[in-house]
Amino acid sequence: MDQQLQVFVTVAELKNFSRAAEKLHMTQPAVSQYIRSLEITMGSKLLERSNKFVRLNQAGEMVYYHAKEILGLYTKMHDLMDDLINQASGSISIGASYTFGEYVLPHVIKRVHQHYPLIQPTITIGNTFKIANLVLSHQIDVGIVEGAFHDKHLVIEPFAEDLMYIVAAPNHGLARKSISELEKETWIVREQGSGTREVTEKMFQSIGIAPKEKLEFGSTQIIKESIAAGLGISLLSYWAIREESARGSLSVMDVNLLPIKREFSIVLRSPFQTKALNVFLSLLREFRSKSPQEFE
Structure with missing residues (x-):
């Protein structure tokens, strides 16, 4: 069963039988046979196939999710057994x-x-x-x-511990602004589900501001580039800004509020x-x- 699941997961991720066969060092007919056997075992078709694409159907999505979990546990079991007699590897x-x-x-x-x-x-x-x-x-x-x-x-x-600071472009004049004035700024924030976004929202609540202008980006690097370009300000980790702060390409606000710890x-x-x-x-x-x- 573990071999069937490995073949299935590989096909699902590569979306191609021939590339999956190459990666698994198998023939394409052998890959097809493993998929057919798994579909018989599951009692359902798992892949939608045509000359142009291979993709998971609804049943395939469910099997793929659990197959990843099963294969992860299987690998961990082998690693634990190997650890009983070998060094860390x-x-x-x-x-x-x-x-x-x-x-x-x-x-x-x-x-x-x-x-x-x-x-x-x-x-x-x-x-x-x-x-x-x-x-x-x-x-x-x-x-x-x-x-x-x-x-x-x-x-x-x-x-x-991580320390977080409000940062802006060097010519922004951030250091001369009061806490209340921060509400008028354009804030560049991370997406929902991000730890940085969670801390940012808690900071807004704690200082009693509700910025109307927010831009939501899914990458800290993009946020830093946007700040440097003068697009807005943000709350970022020391680790993310330490190099830019040291060379002066980002400016850090210096108020009693900061740094925020997480x-x-x-x-x-x-x-x-x-x-x-x-x-x-x-x-x-x-x-x-x-x-x-x-x-x-």
Whole structure:
């Protein structure tokens, strides 16, 4: 069954039988046979096929979702058994929200690679909501999320503090503005489900403003570029703006309100961890509030 599911997932993701066969080092007829066998087992057609496309139907979407979870658990089981007799090695799937994933995680991965070269990490970046759901469905081994996140089905461990600042273009005159004047500004915010968006909305409530002009972008990098271009202002993590602030391409507002503090948290589902995952978690906890230079 695990081979059928692996073939099915590969076809579903590549949307092509011949490319799936190439990736799996199989013949195309063999791939087709695995799909037919799975459809017989499931009692339903799972893929819509034509000369131009291969795509999941409604039944296929359901099987694909659970197949990813089953294959993730199957891989984890093999890794745990392998750990009983071998050193830390193998794959770990890591998910991280944008701020940590894009600006901090690469430094942690570098250290993993330096000291444990047999560990093979794969990285998924998304907002806090997406990463938590991937952990819940066993599609990734560990998540790192931002802000106050709660879920009774997950083990959540705050492990590092993050500081957030209001930033603008250098010629914006932000430093001369009062808190009340911030309501008139154009705010560039992250999408719903983002930890940064959650902190931004809480800040609006705490200082009693309700900005009418908001632009919603799904990437911190795009937000920074937009700020530098003079499109608006935003609340961003120290980690996201430290280089731009140091060279003067972004300006930080200096008021008693700031910085706003939040936490980065480790998110886990399973109580069983491979040696590779334990190694990663140990290095992650060492990070705490160090700078990348101190960490390396």
